[in-house]
Amino acid sequence: MKRIGILLLLTLSLFSCKSSKRSKQKPSKDSQVVINAKRALDNYDNNLTNIEVIEEPNEPKLAEEADTKAIAITHYALQFEGVRYKWGGTTKAGMDCSGLVFESFRAHDILLPRISRDMAKKGDKITIRKAQEGDLLFFKTGNRRNTINHVGLVINTQKDIQFIHATTRGGVIISKLSETYWNDAFVEARRIL
Structure with a gap:
């Protein structure tokens, strides 16, 4: 399960259009990566069926x-x-x-x-x-x-x-x-x- 998530992240990062300078910057304290698992599955058309998405709020309510x-x-x-x-x-x-x-x-x-x-x-x-x-x-x-x-x-x-x-x-x-x-x-x- 963990490997699938890592592979998914790596695949998404390869298709990213950010420059290398920008991607090497440290993420800010308030930044958050959000992955739309359904869209990732549709785009890459793989046979993964059990992906657990855990959302953590960026700011306290x-x-x-x-x-x-x-x-x-x-x-x-x-x-x-x-x-x-x-x-x-x-x-x-x-x-x-x-x-x-x-x-x-x-x-x-x-x-x-x-x-x-x-x-x-x-x-x-x-x-x-x-x-x-x-x-x-x-x-x-x-x-x-x-x-x-x-x-x-x-x-x-x-x-x-x-x-x-x-x-x-x-x-x-x-x-x-x-x-x-x-x-x-x-x-x-x-x-x-």
């Missing part, structure tokens, strides 16, 4: 990359659970809601605005049914200007959407979107990744 990054971001945010609330805070000494989200994304090389209402202008707006781990939830919690003033990071969507955020009373906590207060204050969900 973007969705998988985003999922992995989302998990890393949420795990990073969870380390702050129990930290006291501090307006403008971004450390374990004290943190506010946008500081928690800002730091969790920044730790993974994604820069977001520092204020929740500005964060709500980034990424793509999604329906709550499509919310996934790493998405952001935005709220209006009764401020005078009737603008977004609170943000949470989705950490779990099993059964009920759970999010981590910082509140003035409880510090960094995990809440459920189904809780009456948060459900009534909810404005939108956005996907950054």
Whole structure:
């Protein structure tokens, strides 16, 4: 089986029209040789019937990359659970809601605005049914200007959407979107990744 594949590659390389200089160059890290086995069989009309074609992707899938990054971001945010609330805070000494989200994304090389209402202008707006781990939830919690003033990071969507955020009373906590207060204050969900 291995010999057949090698013979096939050699035959294809003999009929190649590349110059010798070009073929002696080292292949780049991102280069990939793709062989269309069916066309090779048709062109050379041999009696091979069992050719196994193994395709390796050239680049990692973007969705998988985003999922992995989302998990890393949420795990990073969870380390702050129990930290006291501090307006403008971004450390374990004290943190506010946008500081928690800002730091969790920044730790993974994604820069977001520092204020929740500005964060709500980034990424793509999604329906709550499509919310996934790493998405952001935005709220209006009764401020005078009737603008977004609170943000949470989705950490779990099993059964009920759970999010981590910082509140003035409880510090960094995990809440459920189904809780009456948060459900009534909810404005939108956005996907950054």
